[in-house]
Amino acid sequence: MVNAVHETGVLMSTKSEQRKAVLREKLVHSAKARIERDGMAALRARDLAKDAGCAVGAIYNAFEDLNDIVMAVNGLTFQALGETVRGSFDGTEPPVDRLILMSHAYLGFAVDHTNLWRALFDLDMSEDGRVPAWYRAALGDLFANISRPLSELFPEMAEQELSLMTRAMFSSVHGIVLLGLQNRISGVPPEQIEQMIAAVLRRIGNE
Amino acid sequence: MVNAVHETGVLMSTKSEQRKAVLREKLVHSAKARIERDGMAALRARDLAKDAGCAVGAIYNAFEDLNDIVMAVNGLTFQALGETVRGSFDGTEPPVDRLILMSHAYLGFAVDHTNLWRALFDLDMSEDGRVPAWYRAALGDLFANISRPLSELFPEMAEQELSLMTRAMFSSVHGIVLLGLQNRISGVPPEQIEQMIAAVLRRIGNE
Numbered sequence: 001m002v003n004a005v006h007e008t009g010v011l012m013s014t015k016s017e018q019r020k021a022v023l024r025e026k027l028v029h030s031a032k033a034r035i036e037r038d039g040m041a042a043l044r045a046r047d048l049a050k051d052a053g054c055a056v057g058a059i060y061n062a063f064e065d066l067n068d069i070v071m072a073v074n075g076l077t078f079q080a081l082g083e084t085v086r087g088s089f090d091g092t093e094p095p096v097d098r099l100i101l102m103s104h105a106y107l108g109f110a111v112d113h114t115n116l117w118r119a120l121f122d123l124d125m126s127e128d129g130r131v132p133a134w135y136r137a138a139l140g141d142l143f144a145n146i147s148r149p150l151s152e153l154f155p156e157m158a159e160q161e162l163s164l165m166t167r168a169m170f171s172s173v174h175g176i177v178l179l180g181l182q183n184r185i186s187g188v189p190p191e192q193i194e195q196m197i198a199a200v201l202r203r204i205g206n207e
Numbered sequence: 208m209v210n211a212v213h214e215t216g217v218l219m220s221t222k223s224e225q226r227k228a229v230l231r232e233k234l235v236h237s238a239k240a241r242i243e244r245d246g247m248a249a250l251r252a253r254d255l256a257k258d259a260g261c262a263v264g265a266i267y268n269a270f271e272d273l274n275d276i277v278m279a280v281n282g283l284t285f286q287a288l289g290e291t292v293r294g295s296f297d298g299t300e301p302p303v304d305r306l307i308l309m310s311h312a313y314l315g316f317a318v319d320h321t322n323l324w325r326a327l328f329d330l331d332m333s334e335d336g337r338v339p340a341w342y343r344a345a346l347g348d349l350f351a352n353i354s355r356p357l358s359e360l361f362p363e364m365a366e367q368e369l370s371l372m373t374r375a376m377f378s379s380v381h382g383i384v385l386l387g388l389q390n391r392i393s394g395v396p397p398e399q400i401e402q403m404i405a406a407v408l409r410r411i412g413n414e
Binding site for chain 1: 378385
């Protein structure tokens, strides 16, 4: 549907295309603000239409469905998260320290933007082919930042093993942050999350 | 509200109490089957009432709200999860092997009962005092199983540090299982989840 719209768009007037691009940007801006404030589950098409000053039906001309809008918001979130993580280290630190700095930056982002961060993981992506290439690329950039210190720590690891370890490390830190922020389940007060991350990473780095 | 009902219940006829207990059991049984099949988000009061052959209003006489019913289902899930984890080792294994066996059992439970397992973590428990004592006790039992091999691995750790490491270990394995099962995000095919868990646990155990 989205592809069909884009292909037809080549034949449409530039003005109509521009109007649609402006509407798309308005809708994503509004969805981002609403998700940040109320969480993804509270997102309603009629509220977005009201914010953007358009009819509800116009949303489905600009996007396939609400999931597509959340995916666009997640793109912005991923970009901001990537910048936060990259800005947390300068590359001269010993590898375990760098992993801890990145993980603490990840925790900080999750604390500061909890609803946007949750939407990265809660968005339904159960259908095949729903994950855009740029989404996979952004994930790849994040993983590359984790792989570098890991390859310094474990120079003997083959690429495939390093790739698995990178995903395992990210998932471990994600789990500690996720259950730590839902502190009713993990039973750990938020201020101890940083300690937990550092303890696990130092053990893995054999320090 | 639930407490008020229970307190009033002491003055009610035994027959009325028994009827309510039967209804509660029917509703929990129905909710468990529906969550297992369709996930927690699809749970509707009118469907439960239909299954149990009662009016929708009767549900709110037996339980405070749908969350309370999900909490009761989560109690059964936690019990089953605990049995699965306890049944995965005999206690003679080296500690890292025991941690890996338990974690693989945890993964197996999550694969076999994905929706019930997700409900353990997705239930909204944002209000204070909504977590029953038996829920905390079940969580405590699970953590005790993790603490034992960890205390063998790290005999030098003080109790508070061991408690933090236990929660960090559980959260790490949970993160690997969670993102592994949502394989669109972690990019890891499910069959590699066991390898990731073992790799992280062996590193932590310094093997």
